[in-house]
Amino acid sequence: MRKSTRISAIGLSNPPEGPEPTKPFSTRFSLRSYARRVQLLTPQQRSAVSRTGFGNLLLVPNHTLLNKVFLTELMDAWSRERRPFVLRSGEEIRMTLLDAALILGLPVAGSPVSFTEEEPFSDLEESYGATKAKRKVAMSFLENRLDWIGEDVSEDFVRCFLLYTIGTFLASNDGKVDSRFLRFFEDLDEVSGFAWGAAVVDDLCQWLDKRKEHNVRLVRPQLQDHDLTFPRVCRWDNTKSKRGTSWFKDLDDDQVIWNSNLLLESYR
Secondary structure, eight states, X not given: OOOOOOBXXXXXXXXXXXXXXXXXXXXXXXXXXXXXXXXXXXXXHHHHHIIIIIGGGGGOOOEEEOOHHHHHHHHHTBOTTTOSEEOTTSOEEOOOHHHIIIIIOOOOSSBOOOOOTTOOOOHHXXXXXXXXXXXXXXXXXXXXXXXXXXXXXXXXXXXXXHHHHIIIXXXXXXXXXXXXXXXXXXXXXXXXXXXXXXXXXXXXHHHHHHHHHHTOOOOOEEEOOOSOOSSGGGGOOOOOOOTTSOHHHHSOHHHHHHTTTSSOOOOO
């Protein structure tokens, strides 16, 4: 009997035979929880966060989950060698710093956001529950700390909220966020001078490389409609494509790129 070759919704031809799909992994990522947290902020707290360069993220509305089939196919199109999404037609879709700037409204120019394993352990990391052996801060710790801070507009609030934003929205994680990010929050007047958008793109590329290597599966959200046009992530549609239609046909270039991201999901 002749075996059929399924043509994917994004123009990728899957071979009739191949490795068994891996079990979908779970994630604690939820942009709904981030949006709910943002709703609790006072105008003064919003202003304090905005001064760090993260203000546009406060405009992002709640999400709904994107079609899992489309997302899996999109991630399968990732090329570890060249780092674009490669379509069956040979067309390549790359993630750029301009994407991060326009879609997320994050700064992409400035000092790099990078650290090494040899980075000295700081008192600030210790105050957030990290240890020299395990330089991680639990998201539950940050949530409880923000609850305790309440409506206070302090440096502790800004650092805690920014680290919470990275852990829920901008960086791949396993329910914890790397405590070394706190080094960039020591002087809050300098936070906006770092290229946070570039860090998001780099982290996403690394995650996709690892996913390609280990052949894991994940779910990422799609944004609801919104009347704002910047950052562009606020204007994405929430409509679902009918069965048999192409997801790429329904999505604009921004969505094709960042529905594989949306600032960054946890992996296990």
